[in-house]
Amino acid sequence: MLDRVRVIARAIKQIPAAERGPMQEALRRYMRQNAGVRGTAAVRERDWLMSLLTGRQWAIYDEQGRQFWPMASLMDVSDWLDHTGPRLGSMLMRGQDEWLPSHNCHPKSVLMYTAPGTHTMTCPAASLPDRANAIGGY
């Protein structure tokens, strides 16, 4: 894997200097995203190469119109969701106009019902008016 990245890095050096910067930055970003990620490295490498060569404009669709290559990787999806600004343990909640990360309190807090239009959050169980106000039972 690393050997192949080094080959890509060497290939980038052959590109005119003015075009090299964004590619080097993309390679650095790719390597950062892959650090410690198992199982998807080969897929991510393939997608990165395709994005370098085609800008993701090229894709394969099946007969139902579903795009299946190149497709987003697990870390791509996680990176996109990070644009909502989550903290550790945040869950995605639908706000008035957009999806928002939940506001979590302290350990042992429970997910509770909040009035329509307010931001769903977790609170200490003892502060609930009654057990029926806790949500999340499955």
Next chain:
Amino acid sequence: MAADDYTRLQQMLDLLGDVPGSILVRGPDRWLSLPPGPIGYVLVIGAGGVPEWVDPSTVPFPT
């Protein structure tokens, strides 16, 4: 949102997990799929700050 965009979005989110009843949670390194807990369990913020399913008898609800 166009139907194919919606389908693609769903397929991308399925990369994180596709067990019905799962919830997306931000973990230490990335977003994770928290599968559904046992029937009757409640969602509580765990010691590590990540939500987890627990037996409600262990939660100090008001009586």
